[in-house]
Every structure is written in structure tokens, then in C-alpha cells.
Amino acid sequence: MQTFDTVKAGSLEQVSLKTESISGSEAVLDAFLHEGVTTIFGYPGGAIMPIYDALYDYQDKLEHILVRHEQGAIHAAQGFARTSGKTGVVFATSGPGATNLVTGLADAMIDSTPLVCITGQVFAHLLGTDAFQETDIINITTPITKWNYQITDATEIPTVLAKAFFIACSGRPGPVLIDISKNAQLQKFDYKGYQKCEFIRSYRPKPFVRQEYVEQAADLINKAKKPLVVFGQGVILGKAEKEFQDFIEKAGLPAAWTIMGLSALPSGHPLNVGMLGMHGNYAPNVLTNECDVLIAVGMRFDDRVTGRLDKYAKQAKIIHLDIDPAEIDKNVKTTVSVWGDCKETLPLLIQLLNHNQHPEWLQTFKALEQKEIDACIQNELHPTGEQMTMGEVIDVLNELTEGKAVIVTDVGQHQMVACRYAQFNQSKSNITSGGLGTMGFALPAAIGAKFGAPNQTVIAIMGDGGVQMTIQELGTIMQSQVDVKLLILNNQFLGMVRQWQELFHGKRYSFVDIESPDFVQVAKGYGIPGQRVTARENLKEALKAMLEYKGAYLLEVMVGKENNVFPMVEAGTSVSEIRLK
């Protein structure tokens, strides 16, 4: 380990550096300590054993969560990163261990989640020989990592890890994979200490902000009669929630969110006009095609948000604030683009904005909202039929949590319902797989989310299909004693696919009728208590029991088998053609 001897020599302070011989594995862990890593999610194996061996001596400083599958490790690290705002860290062995990370890497890449994944690799002299458990993980993960690198010599470890952490969490964050051959983990070398990386010649995390474009944007907003803000996760990643709120409040701008932007603005904020996109709210979707200035903040015009691009906001002047230059004009051509971190650009913009309100324009949102309430929200939240709806479960949950819980959703109907109806009063509390739509995400991500936000209630909301994709992580919950609430909304179908089959394939329910085990019994096998609710009158008590239980708890709620999520912008249609039924 590095030691500094400070020798007073006259008035001069001399620092002499003693180098020490340490192993590559120790250098990895020392890097973690310098980067403020507290929690590692991982799974050991032959090719990463030297690192695990070193970890044995670091157990008091670095908490390691043993998952049941490497996909669980990486989703957990994603959950951790998303609630904590820090970089998530993963260990996996070579070959199958490394390939099990692929889904999570793709997920983290598209959702801009900062991760550093360390994979073990076979001895360097075996590379390229199809050695036991050798996989070319660098080439496999090239398109789904922000950066990746293979280390075959321990002396590279300190600088490469410093680079890895810098790249993962700066600019538009993303996953980085570092593959370390076994010989490099074992190799002893002269360690001169760890130095954080703050600059890479060929990497500009933040584009230079150009005042002239800020001025042009302010001018357009000041002149707008019907402005609409659409915001995404960029607000959260830029830690610019406060700046964002000041921005919309000063100019009286209605703001609608993508599911990745959800929770950046409190649900009850008067300028919060709801969710965009395929299963978003009626008003913001319809009015996208009526606004005169559309201001996109930290979002990337995903096709689930825009619907048909050639019919998207054609009447509007478009302002795009984004940190990633490659997002500008990628899908929607902008009138003015403000390149930069919204933490910096929003304050510049606010200075130039006039105080404004758009009461009539806001009223049009209200009027359309009423239409949506009458057509679907009322039935979803307060159904009169016998069967429970997913929406009413979320509604009761809101009442009990007051919008303070971290809600981690899986993928499917329950995800859309939860994002539509769950209330959020705190940023970084909506965790979902937005870009990749990965079923199986929620259970492990909730585990990580709790480690990232230990003082908050963490609730995983899952479908009966998705929970079975990573159900083995119940074992991780059991062993690590992590307090996560598992809420399964069971419609006895792969619901979202069934909805599409009903609507677009003439009700030909091809392989969506999924059978489930007795989830409560399965949880019990892992030492996790739980119950199943089948009747409305027991719902609230059951949710309360789940929330009040100290420790992990599983609640299965049986909901209507063939309920659908509406409104819906059908694939290939325009956002203003959103259907209410």
C-alpha cells in the first residue's frame, strides 16, 4: 500500500513516495476505496478468484453481495446507481459469468446508468486459444458499453480503473467493462498509489455551452404562446431537479415526462402535466401536436415517446437541451439546440426568461385530462367490477406511502400502470428498465436500490411473468437480509403481449398463458414471509402489512386477467391519434 513520508526540511515540505509491491487484485480493491465504492454485487469463479481472495481481507471496508446469477448482479448494481446517484460496481468471472452480464450492460447503456464491471479473464498466454471459460467479452460488449478495456499487465490497473470510473460517471453516464486476465490479478508490481482521473485527452464529457444558443432558446420560449416541456432522465443524471423546477415555474411551462424522467418533478406539481408516449397521458400526447414551442430537456426522443416521427410536433419550433451531442437532431430536427449539462444550461436559460404564465394553455391540459379521467382513469383506479385492477393497487399504495417510496418496476402492463399512477415526491425514486424493457429487471434492481437508498422503502412491482425470469434472486434477499417489498400483480398472463394480441392479432393468444408457482410458498422456502390477496376488501390491509413488516415481504395480488392499459398510442401512429379505449 502507498505510504507518504512527510519530512520537514527547513521551510520546505518534502513528500517522498515509497512504493510498495502489491498484487493486481489488491490494486483493484484499493482503486475502489479511492473511488468511494461501498458495495459490490458479484459472483465468483476461477478467473476472478485472485480478486475474491483479496476481497477476503477487505470485508470490513467493502460490502459484497453474493447474487444468484450475474444478471442479478448487474441489475442490482443498476438499481444501486439509480437510487444513490453513484457508480454501481460488479464482479463476474470469465466466460459464462461475463456473458451473463450482457443484458444488464445493454440495459445500462441505453438508460445511461454508470457502472464499472470487472470481469476475470483467463491467463494472458491463453487468450485466443478457446481456453476453458475464455470468451472474447471485449468484442461481445463493444456496442453495449461506453468504454471497455482488457488488462493483461497489473501495472495498468490503477490508471485504467481511474479512467473507468471517470468515464462511467461523467458526461452522459454509462457502463464500462474492464476485463482482467488472471495473471494480471496475481502479478505483483510496484504500486505508486492511486490517482483519480479527471481528464482524458480524447474524451469531452461536457460539450462547451454556447451562449448564443441559450439566447436563441430563451427568445423562443419568451415568445411562445403554447410552450410544452418534455423532460427525461437528463434532469436526474445532471442533479438539476431544482434548476428544472425553477425553469418551468419562472416561465409557467407545462412539463411532461418520459418514464426515465419520472420522479424528477413531484407528481403533484401544478405544472406537471403527465406522462408522454405510448401509454402516457392523453393531454401531453395530443398537445405535443399543438404546442408552438417544444422544449426537450435531457431526453432523446425515443420512438416509444414520439410515435410516428413524420407526424411528431411538426408545427412546433423545437429546442433541445442535451449533454450528448449525438442525440441532437438524431430523431427530431431542432430549431435551437443547447448542448451541455442541464445543470449548467438551465440556470443560463432561466436568467434570460421572462416571468410568465399560460393559464389558458394550461387549462387545455386540464380539459383533456378530464376526458381521460372519464374514459379510463376512473375505471382503473376505482373499478366497479369484481376483479381488482392494477391501478387500484397502485392507488392504495400511494395512499399508504404518500409518494415517498422507491418504486422499482419490471416490464409489462404493471410497469405502465405503475408509472402512470404511482406518486413520486422524491427524485431518483422511480427505477425501471426504460430503454431496453428488460423483464426480470425489477427483483434484482430492487435489491440494489435498497443498498443505494437504505433509508427508503423500496417496493418492486412485478408481473407474474417477469418475476419468474430472475426469481432466484430471492436467495440473495434471504442471504443479505435486504428489506425489499415484493409486489406481484398477477394477471395469469404475459399481460402486455396478451393486450397486443387482443388488439392487433385478433385475440390469438399465442403462448402468453403462463402458469406460476405458488409465489407465497416459494418465498417461504427462502424464508421470506408473504401472502396472497384475491379480494378487494383485503387489499389495503395486506399492503399495510407488507409495508409495516420489518424485512423482506412478498405480496401477490390477483388482478383481472384481461385488463388493458389505456390510453395507447398504437405503434406506427401519431401521438395525437392516442386512443382512449
Next chain:
Amino acid sequence: MQKQEFTITVYTEDQIGLLNRIAIIFSRRKVSIDSINSSPSEIKGIYRFTIVIHETEEMVIKICRQIEKQVDVLKTYYNTSDEIVWQELALYKVPTDEVAEKVQVERLLRENGARAVVIRKDYTVFETTGHREETDALIKVLEPYGLIEFVRSARIAIIKNSNGFHEKLKEFEQLAPGPELVENEYLNKRNEVFDY
């Protein structure tokens, strides 16, 4: 927007795997690369890729931004063919007795700006350098004489309106980026770049 030929020039750090990272940007968009060349640049340790594609300018801009986004890429430029000086090298192998008997070799070489690289009893290898039409022309001429093998190199190109990369590199070596740096080259010329 019409498709046309563009030459993309990428300055990069010397990093293993970067060629793959760059190639993937094209392949995932189903854009085929007409030619790709990687070589050292005028600056030690900095590499230069020259990539030729046939695409719309809009697509080229998007691709250039994706390339520039890669951590180890310093800078990406794109140019139309009239903005660059470019060359390709071609080699042709023909049976020596055929050419010797039937052709006036000297005339053939002179007319096509070619030279003989190797002359053996069994075959001769010719070489020309030039634009596509020029190297193609010699194939036509040699084909009747039993062209055995033909190969053409990737394009290499020098940008006419460029002072080399030294100055730019100095900016990159500074911590605080200058306004020109991160690139908004297209924004300044947006009316030229995008058709409104």
C-alpha cells in the same frame, strides 16, 4: 436528401479494438463501407482512419457524431470528394508471355500511368495509383490478356482545407475545451447542412 460519396477522416488514440468500435457504428445502421484505411498520422501516436461511404449528408452527420462520441476518438471530419485530394493504389497480375507477345507493354504502361513492379517468367505485376476510373481503366485493358489477380487498396485522402492536426491536438490537450472543440461545427453552418 440525395446519397453521395463522403470521405470521413477520424483522428484517434492508439487503442486496440477501436477499429471494431468504429466499424460497428456503420454495421448496426446497415451502412456499407466502401473502403476503410487506418494508418499513422503526421503526429506520433495518433492514428488516422479514412472511411468512404455512399450516404445522405444527414446520415453522415449522425454517424460522425456517434464516432466522435467514442472515448478514444479525438476528432471526426467528413468531406465530399471535391474537398479532398485522394488516391487509391491498384495491383494487376497478368501472364508475362501473354502481355509480352500481344501487347506493346510500354505503350500500355505509359497510357495508363502504370509501372511494372515485378516481372517474372510466369507473370508480371503492374501498379497504378489514382482515382477509381483510372485504376478501373487498366483492368479493362488487361482483362483480354488473362488478368490473373487484381487488388485495390482503400482510399487515402488529404483534406484540402486543413492545416493538419497539430493545432487541434493542442486544444485537446488542454483541460478546458475551447468553443470550437467539442463540436459544434455543424451548428454554425446549420443552414448549409440541413435543408429547411
